[in-house]
Amino acid sequence: MPFYKSIQINATTTAYFWQITEDVTSLFRAVSLKDTSLFRLEGMKSEEHQKGFLAVRMLLQHLGYTDYDLTYDEAGKPHLNYEARSTKYENENPSPITHHPSPNQKHISISHSHEFSCICISDELMGIDLEKLKEKTLKIAPRFMEVKHLENLPVSEQMEKATVIWGVKESIFKIKNEKGISFPEHIFENEFCLPDGKCSAELHFNNTIEKFKIHFYKVEDYIFVCAFPNN
Template sequence: MPLYKSITVNSQTAVKVWRIEESYAKLIEPLNLKPESLERVLNMKSELHQRGFLSVRHLLRNFGYTDQDLFYDSYGKPHLKDGKHISITHSFEYSGVIISDKPVGIDIEKQRPKIEIIAKKFVNYEFNYLNGNSPNYMRKLTVIWCVKESLYKLFATPGMLFKEHFMVIPFMLSDEQTVAWIDFQSKKYRYNTAFFEFDGFTCAYVIPDE
């Protein structure tokens, strides 16, 4: 079973990443999906998305949960029946799950040059320290996107915009951590952020500041 990476963030928080190598048939065979999950996966048009969906259920099993323990609210945010907080991501051949006693978010993205074209859609403050001529420009943009996507998943509040409400503090790729802020409706929230790169992908996750 290709559990790619397992990280103990702290005593209440863990991250697991799966490399999706199995076929659809191999992935679904050992799973006991509830009817709505089975219907959802069967209606997916892309086998890549199907395999991503199923690999997340394998990560749940690795945490000691089943598909029956997971449900989604009206905003599409996942929850666990025991009250622990969960966030889910999958991108191409990787998927990831973070589970904690506190609200959390996670995102995995493939590093692709096109992110430079759309940077103005999600970057504002960060342009103050980014260097568009740097060979690391694409990688740093991918970190910023992953951090902001993780914040969005954590907060799951309509009206939030990556460019206007989320801010990522300056960082070096070698730091593998930074701080992010949400400034929304006259309130400010501080989050600790960690990130790592692997096989042409970036993963970031966020947890509230103590």
């Protein structure tokens, strides 16, 4: 079973990664899907998207949930029925999700890219993004970020930093989930260094400025980003 790893981001936030080595049929047979999920799966033309979708359900099952515990609101944002988590799993695996006095208020965010799917579960509102490192991200960097952030870096680090910044913007967008937000025009990353693993960003939208704290990690040849509102 290719549960890959977990990352403890803070005391009440954990990200879980599934490395997708199975084919679609094997994944489909291993999960139980509600009717709405079956309908979504059947509408996916890409096998990669199908596998990413099913691997998310594999992660849920690994953590003691099922597809029935995951719902989406009208804007497409996921919500988790934390109270439905398996008591058996809680007793046998107490460490991944702990320190929480009110278990029905967990937040969930989801991302998948190529060979990996990821879910993040937290007491705090957050958004995540998982992106594979690729040259295309660096080529289109001027479209979504200030290229001054890439100055004086070797190409490999430019690619990593551009991917982090894309993940920052994508993660903040998932938190806000509002139409009209533009990556280059409304979300601004503050200067940071890759070894820090942390940075900050701001959303300037609808005459307000909102601040966010960011954690980022390199997972194999992927960049994982998690954003939190900095209240």
